[in-house]
Amino acid sequence: MRQSTLLLPTLREIPAEADTVSHQLLLRAGFIRQLAAGIYTYLPLGLRVLRKLEQIVREEMDRSGAQELLMPAMQPAELWKESGRYDLYGPELVRLQDRHQREFTLGPTHEEVITTLIRQEINSYRKLPVNLYQIQTKFRYERRPRFGLLRGREFLMKDAYSFDTDWDGLNRTYNTMFETYQRIFQRCGLRFRAVEADAGTIGGEGGTHEFMALADIGEDTIASCTCCDYAANLEKAVSKAPVRMENSQSATDTLPTPEHIHTPGIRTIQDLTNHLHIQATDIIKTLIYLEDEQPVAILIRGDQDLNEIKVINYLNAVTFQMADAQTVKQVTGAPVGFAGPYQLQIRVLVDEQVANMRTGITGANQADTHLKHIVPGRDFTMMDTGDFRNVSEGDLCPVCNDGTLVFHRGIEIGHIFKLGKKYSEKLQATFLDPQGKEQVMIMGCYGIGVSRMLSALVEQHHDDQGMKWPSSVAPYQVHIIPISVKDTTQMQLAEHLYLLLQDKGIEVLMDDRDERPGVKFKDSDLIGLPYRIIVGKDAGEGFVELVERADGVKRRLSVEEVLSVFEN
C-alpha cells in the first residue's frame, strides 16, 4: 500500500476525549475515529488489525472443531421474555420496535437465539455435541462508555455456544475452549492470565473463567499466587481460611463486658483509629444492606473490604444494595457511622476474620458512641459465618501451602462459562438419549471481545513514541521510508524493495509522501509496524537501514540481506 493514497490521518496532539494510552494512540495513529460516545469507525489500518484478530480467532475455533454460523443482531423480544432476561438485563439492553410496533432487541449476546435454533434442529444424541460460534457486531447501552474500544456501545465479539449430552461432555468442551483461548491470545501476542470468576448476569450452574490481559488501566483486579497457578478475579478470589479459634466459655468469662466510648462525629475507620490510637484490625465494621428489601448487617474487620458478590451468592439474593441513611437510622436507631452488632435485631453475617477476633470495637447503635470489648459469639451470634471479604495482597494462597496472593489489574478479553441447563431448560432444548428418553442439553458459552483485544494490545505494546504491533496482528509487516521522494535513486530502490517484499507475501506500507523525514519517522513510530526500512543516502550503494520497532535495533543491510530477514 502506498501511503500517499491511504486514509491514514495521524494527529500530533493528544485528543482531549482520550482517557487511556491505547485510546490516545489509536486516535493519533489514525486507526479509529469516534462517531458518538462508545461508537467508533475503524479506519483502514485499524480494520486490518481487527481482521487479523478475527482470523486468528476463526482459525483456532475451527481447529477446535467448532462451526461458524451467523445469527441476526435483531432478536424478537419474546425470546428474551421466554428466558426471563428481558427484564433482568436492565437498561443496557438495546430495545426497539419495528414499524408494526413489534418489540425487538439488538443482541448483546445470543443464548436465546442459538438455543431456540438448536431446539428446532437437533433432537437426537447422535447429533451432539456441537459447538457453534459467530464473529459479529454486538450492541449494549453502556452506562458510561469510555476507554475507546474497551467499553463501547457497538463492538465486535466472538461468541460460541456448546451443546452436550451431559456434564462430562461439557467439561471436555470447556477444557477444549480453555486451551483454544490460550492459543488465541498467545498467537495475538497478549500477556494474559486465566482467572476463576463469578458467573454474573449470564449465570450458569458450573464454573467460569475470565481471560484477563494484564494492564494497569484494567477495570478488574486479579489475585494470583506467587507460587502456584491459582488466579482469580477479586470478586471470586479466596485466601486460605484462618484457623478458627473458638472462644471457650471460660475464656469468654474472663473478658471484660462491653463498655461505651464517647466518639463525637467519629464515623470512619480512619477517624476511629486516630481518635483511639488503635489499629484498624481492632475494629469490627458493621455494614447495613438491603437484601431483597430486608435489612441485613455484615461484619468485616476494619482493615478489610466487603465482597458483595460473595454475600449475594451466600444469601442467593436477587437484589442487594447498601441501605440508605434513613433505613440505617430505622434499623440501628443511630445515624450512619455508629452501627454495631450488639443487641441488633436483624440478621447478622460475620466474616470469618471477624469470627476469629478475641474482642473488637464496634458502633453502639447510638449517636457519637462506640463500644469496646465486643466479643464474637458472646455479644452477637455467629450463626452466619463465612468468607464475605475481598482477599488482600499478602494473604495465604488457598491452593498451595507456599505462596501468597499478589494483585494485578486486568482487561477482560475472554470469558468462558459452564451454563448447564440454565437456558436449555427454560427454552426446552432437549434431545432423545440412546434409550429414547428425553433429556435436557448441557450448555456452555464462550466469548471473546475482539475489538477490545485491539485496545488491550496497544496498552501492552507501546512506548512514548507510539504503538509496537506484534507481527501476528500488525496492519503491515514492513514500513518502507524513502528519505526523499525527489531522489530518484532512493525511490527506485524503495520501489524495488516494495515489489520484491510483496512478491514474497510480505505486507508492505510505503511512505511515498513528499514530507520531511522527521514527519515520516514520527508517523512511522506512531503506527508501529514491526520493521522499518529506511532508504536514504546509501541507496546508491544498494544499502538501507532496517529498524525493529520492538527494540529499536538498527542494522545497515544490503538489499539481499534485507530480503533474507524475511525468508521463513
Next chain:
Amino acid sequence: MRQSTLLLPTLREIPAEADTVSHQLLLRAGFIRQLAAGIYTYLPLGLRVLRKLEQIVREEMDRSGAQELLMPAMQPAELWKESGRYDLYGPELVRLQDRHQREFTLGPTHEEVITTLIRQEINSYRKLPVNLYQIQTKFRYERRPRFGLLRGREFLMKDAYSFDTDWDGLNRTYNTMFETYQRIFQRCGLRFRAVEADAGTIGGEGGTHEFMALADIGEDTIASCTCCDYAANLEKAVSKAPVRMENSQSATDTLPTPEHIHTPGIRTIQDLTNHLHIQATDIIKTLIYLEDEQPVAILIRGDQDLNEIKVINYLNAVTFQMADAQTVKQVTGAPVGFAGPYQLQIRVLVDEQVANMRTGITGANQADTHLKHIVPGRDFTMMDTGDFRNVSEGDLCPVCNDGTLVFHRGIEIGHIFKLGKKYSEKLQATFLDPQGKEQVMIMGCYGIGVSRMLSALVEQHHDDQGMKWPSSVAPYQVHIIPISVKDTTQMQLAEHLYLLLQDKGIEVLMDDRDERPGVKFKDSDLIGLPYRIIVGKDAGEGFVELVERADGVKRRLSVEEVLSVFEN
C-alpha cells in the same frame, strides 16, 4: 469437513413460508433459518457462501484502489437531520433511543457518516480522490419482507463512497466501479445486465446504473435492445420518440367535433373496447393525480401504462399520488372512470404517443358518458407534452436504428450512483484546490447486496433436485459419498481421497453419516456442490464415480484420474 458433525439440517418438505425457489432451497438445504420476518440466521454452509461472495467483492474492490474501513451501524439521528433524510426516509428507517433518550438510527446506508468523516479528515486536493468501502450488516424496516434473503430487514451490503475534486474525476471513478462490478458479478457466476436506472431515494445529480441478475422472480423489469447494448430499468427506459405529426389547422378543420357516447357503467379500457368494438390504441386514458396536493391530469394512450417516475421527474414533484374518488369527482364532476381532458380546468400532461393521435375517445367528465372525436391540440392543450409512459416490448430502441426493446425480469444486486454535491454540500465536505480556493467534493456511491446475491445465485443455478453452485462460491468443491460407512474398503478409500484432496487445497465435504445411499444422494443434490465422488462397489479396485452437478456427467475414474481433475 465431516458431515456427521456438521450442522446441516436438510428438509424433505417445502417449507410453507417459502415463496420462491431460492428461498425454498436455501431453507431445505440447511443454508439459512428464519428468526423473524426478513431476519435470518446463516447456518455453516450458507455462511461459507456468504464469506466467499464477500471475499470476491473485497478482492475486486481492493484491486480497483478502494480502501476498506468499517463504520458503525448505530448513527446519531442528528446526522440524518443535517442531510434532510431523517424525515424523507420514512418508516423504513430503523430508529431507536439510547438510555439517555438520545436518538439514533441503524444505518441502511452511510452517506452521512462517511461524508462527515471525510469532512473532518481531508481538506486538501492532494488527498483526493479517495474511494472507501465497507462490508457490513445493514438494517431496514421493509414494508413487506419476503423472498428469503432478497427482501430482508437485516442484510449484508458492500457500500462504497468516492470523493473526487471534480466531475471528470467522478466519471473516472464511476467507470472504474462499473468495470469492477462487472468483474465481481462475473466471478460469482451471475448472469446479469447493467441497466440505466432512476436515482430514487438516494438521489444525486448524475447518472446511475443498476446491476440486475436475470431471474423470473425479479421484482424489476428491464428493457433491453435486441441489437445494441442499451438496457434500462422500466422506470427509466425510453423508446425512440415517435415522429411528431402536427395536426395542421386545415387538417383539424376537417375532423368531426366531439360527440357524446352513452357508456353506462363502462369504466375500464377493457370494457370500453368491448362495448364500442374499438382498439385500446383508439382511447386516451385520463389519469388524475395529486402533485404536492394540486390535481393534475395525465393522458396516456389506452394500451399503454403511466410511468410515475417520469412524471415526478418532469414535475419535480415532492409528493405524487393517485387522486382518491372524492378528488376525481370534485375535479371532473364525474365518478372515477369518466375523466377526460375536454374542457378540464386543471393542468394536463400529454404523453407524446397521445399527442401523435389524430383523434381519440376519452371520458366526458360526466357519469356514464364518453366522447369521441377528441383531437389533441384542438380539444385540449399540448403545452406539457413529454414521455410519460412505460416503454412496451417491441418499441424501437432509443439508441440504435436496428433493434427493438425486449423485457426481462431482474433482481437488483448492485447499484452505482453519481451523487455529485448532494451530500457534500449539505454536510460541508470541502477541500482547498491547488489555488487555495475552497471547493465542494464530488461524490459517488456504490452498493452491492451481498446476501441478496446468495439468493440470486440460487435462482439462476438450480434444478428440480436442488442447487448447483458455481465453483467460485460453492461452500465446498467436492462432496465425497461413501455408499456404506460400514464397508471398510470404501471408508478407507474415502478417507484417503478426503485427505489427498484437502492437501491440494480443495475444500471437501465428506458424508460419513450412517444413512442409506438414497438419503445421501438426495441431500447431495440439494446442497449442490460442483463435484460428487461416489465411493462404492469398485472401491476395491481403486475406482470411484465422479459426477458433475452442473450437467450430471458421470465418469468412472481411478484415484489418480480423480486427483488430476483437480490439478490446476
